[in-house]
Amino acid sequence: MKAITLIEPTETNPKAQLNLAEVPTPELQDGEVLVKVHAAGVNRADLLQSQGNYPVPPGASEFLGLECAGVIEDPGTTGRSKGEKVACLLAGGGYAEYVAVPEGQLMPIPEGYSMVEAASIVEVxxxxxxxxxxxxxxxxxxxxxxxxxxxxxxxxxxxxxxxxxxxxxxxxxxxxxxxxxxxxxxxxxxxxxxxxxxxxxxxxxxxxxxxxxxxxxxxxxxxxxxxxxxxxxxxxxxxxxxxxxxxxxxxxxxxxxTALRSRDLADKANIVAQTIEHIWPMLADGRITHQIDRTLPLSEAGQALDLLEDSAVTGKIVLEVR
Amino acid sequence: MKAITLIEPTETNPKAQLNLAEVPTPELQDGEVLVKVHAAGVNRADLLQSQGNYPVPPGASEFLGLECAGVIEDPGTTGRSKGEKVACLLAGGGYAEYVAVPEGQLMPIPEGYSMVEAASIVEVxxxxxxxxxxxxxxxxxxxxxxxxxxxxxxxxxxxxxxxxxxxxxxxxxxxxxxxxxxxxxxxxxxxxxxxxxxxxxxxxxxxxxxxxxxxxxxxxxxxxxxxxxxxxxxxxxxxxxxxxxxxxxxxxxxxxxTALRSRDLADKANIVAQTIEHIWPMLADGRITHQIDRTLPLSEAGQALDLLEDSAVTGKIVLEVR
The missing domain is CATH 3.40.50.720 (NAD(P)-binding Rossmann-like Domain)
Incomplete structure (x- = not known):
């Protein structure tokens, strides 16, 4: 699959290089599903991680990306169905064509939302x-x-x-x-x-x-x-x-x-469940609207982080993966 | 009635003077009962107050003393009975023969406890x-x-x-x-x-x-x-x-x-109710025992504060009022 990989900054080259590269598709752990990513949200934590200032939690994907929306490609050991549309809270790995997601971090696509819109709202x-x-x-x-x-x-x-x-x-x-x-x-x-x-x-x-x-x-x-x-x-x-x-x-x-990313699976599953219960109705009836500044293709992830760094955006940037 | 009054410290006389003096008996506000004090617990906050380092909350008694046990002398506008034995959480005024107490701050004497023992346990x-x-x-x-x-x-x-x-x-x-x-x-x-x-x-x-x-x-x-x-x-x-x-x-x-003394009446009543529910059973069956270092007569309140200041006590000091 394709994913954004990172050449970490050095003293002589202080800016991280982001490249779209061919990498192995993730292998599933027990309780995970493989999601074919359609859209991935961009967060400030991604910028910090690209600058070497946000250590990746143990066991998490090495790739950037804390949220996405897509379709289940392989339900693994879970009872989910291939083809189900999902929004996903990730410990990493959203800037890619496929990502492995613990079942407790799967959410329904909010009512009336596109893939891009769903990918913009999960982490926040x-x-x-x-x-x-x-x-x-x-x-x-x-x-x-x-x-x-x-x-x-x-x-x-x-x-x-x-x-x-x-x-x-x-x-x-x-x-x-x-x-x-x-x-x-x-x-x-x-x-x-x-x-x-x-x-x-x-x-x-x-x-x-x-x-x-x-x-x-x-x-x-x-x-x-x-x-x-x-x-x-x-x-x-x-x-x-x-x-x-x-x-x-x-x-x-x-x-x-607090930080969300470092929490354990049980904590995240609890937060995801309560967020679906309390926030998804507010998305469905428009009490909360998504705020998307712009979408960019996955290959332009570097530009997305530059815009965040310059505080040049109002609302979210979403990467369109396919 | 008699109460311990305070001559606050000055530059030339840096130690507060505590005196047993004749003062007016407190007047009841709506929802308060007048309690005839039998025993009053001594707390570090009393020491700080005597040194001028603990401002008295608005509306509270000017006298020292954050807890006592005694008998209801005048139930005021409440439905309580004259003669009922009570332990009391106070915003002040325990170092005295009588004290006015909001009804929400009355607690039963813990099962098997004397007045002195009850007065030692309320605040803590x-x-x-x-x-x-x-x-x-x-x-x-x-x-x-x-x-x-x-x-x-x-x-x-x-x-x-x-x-x-x-x-x-x-x-x-x-x-x-x-x-x-x-x-x-x-x-x-x-x-x-x-x-x-x-x-x-x-x-x-x-x-x-x-x-x-x-x-x-x-x-x-x-x-x-x-x-x-x-x-x-x-x-x-x-x-x-x-x-x-x-x-x-x-x-x-x-x-x-946090501090307990500055809380409003509703907050204190809630804390008192939950403390009775959760802690009183632990006192009754001995899972928690009172720890009384010594008792002193009310007139020796100054000595009690000296002992606290010198960290010379293990457990509580209780003043016997009558």
Missing amino acids: ACTVWSNIGMLAGLKKGQTFLIHGGAGGIGTFAIQMGKALGATVAVTAGSAEKLATCKELGADILINYREEDFAEVLKNKVDVILDIIGAKYLNQNLTALAKDGHMVTIGLQGGRKGELNLGLMLNKRLNISA | ACTVWSNIGMLAGLKKGQTFLIHGGAGGIGTFAIQMGKALGATVAVTAGSAEKLATCKELGADILINYREEDFAEVLKNKVDVILDIIGAKYLNQNLTALAKDGHMVTIGLQGGRKGELNLGLMLNKRLNISA
Whole structure:
């Protein structure tokens, strides 16, 4: 089969080379199905992995790609049917013509969705639901702050927050991006180049979905209300920062940091099942819409990562594999 | 009535003066009962308050004392009966002959317990259950680390951890204190003067009950296993420390910091109800035993706080009021 392979960056050639190459088709483990990939979603984690900054979990495919949609080619030892259309949460391997997928990570194609649309929504739906729905337990009437509101995670999280009945606040770096957030339902729009979100939202936020990390740590804790919960899923603003435990204790705050990819099979199957239950109905009736910036052919995966690196996209990029 | 009043420390007289003085009996608010205090538990928070380091929450009694046992003298607007024996979770005011208590903070005297014994257990039971049972959700088979295992919180938490089926690890500063922890059921004993608990327990701990704060922050995160949860309820080792969010993300860690006293009435009533449900049976059948270091008369409250400050006690001090 064909897959995108990676020549990792070196000191003399600091940019990773992505090539479409001929590689062996994956062999199935017990409980896995072989999926013929039609479309693969592009995520920031792919960019980090291509730069050598996201170690591949043990046992995962060496290829990039954390989500796809396609058709079951070989059901292996599972009771699934050849030809069944599926969306898949992957530990890797989506940038390829075939991928092996544990049965617990198969999802139905959302009602009314194309393969490309389905491939754009799996990772973000599982990530946002597992962190905000399951871990932080966002409830109706609470205030929900999303950093990077116009990105792939942000555009999804705004709509989910509104569907759950929360007041949604977002930060973004331009008026254009904030306009996108507003269209999706965001209530409080903060341009981080012009305003300090911690001052605007001081003691008002119940749940934060954070992709910045250290740089915003103190401001996030300032923004949180009593019993607030910050969930960090990205470290675009650094890993280490000063933590004020006194402030945390006074307001009874909670900090969690999570990643989806490193979870074990049972955890992932649980998240996938709960995401289908809670989020798939919101996709079917349009409370959450997919946000696709553009599609590119699989061979242009390198360009897709360049666009992500330049923050030049609003919503998702999807690779069309066939 | 008589109560312990406080002359706050000044620069020239840095030690707080505690005096037994004549003061007005508290007036009842709607939903409160007046309790004739028989015994009042002594807590570290009382020491901090006497030093001016623990602001009294708005609306709370100005007097020290977060727990007591006694008899209802005036049921006010509640349906309670005069003469009913009760243990009480207080926002303050236990170091006195009478105290006003919201109905949601009344608990039955545990089966077989004296007034003194009951007064020794309320605050610690509500604190440990709300943090470890309700917030961190400690489960059978998990590993539970307790700092300061021989103190009032620690001796209770060891027994509760064992009753829930956890493996219990403790830190303490002497062989004598560790022997006390072992008698109460602790499985892993660490003298923090001789060993680095983070090395002994690296990646092994599911839940930490922390009273140290900043000084142990990094070591606590090192000790935590994947999906681990550290709950900080004291800051004896400082408020501010460097947080490694990258380590948190890699292991999917959670940090919470909480305080019981500042919670609202509904929160406290919920905690009290759940503590009665889950902990009172463990007191009745002896899975958890009270740990009383000594009793002192109310007039010796100052000496009680001195003993706490010198870490000269194993278990609780209780003031006998009548």
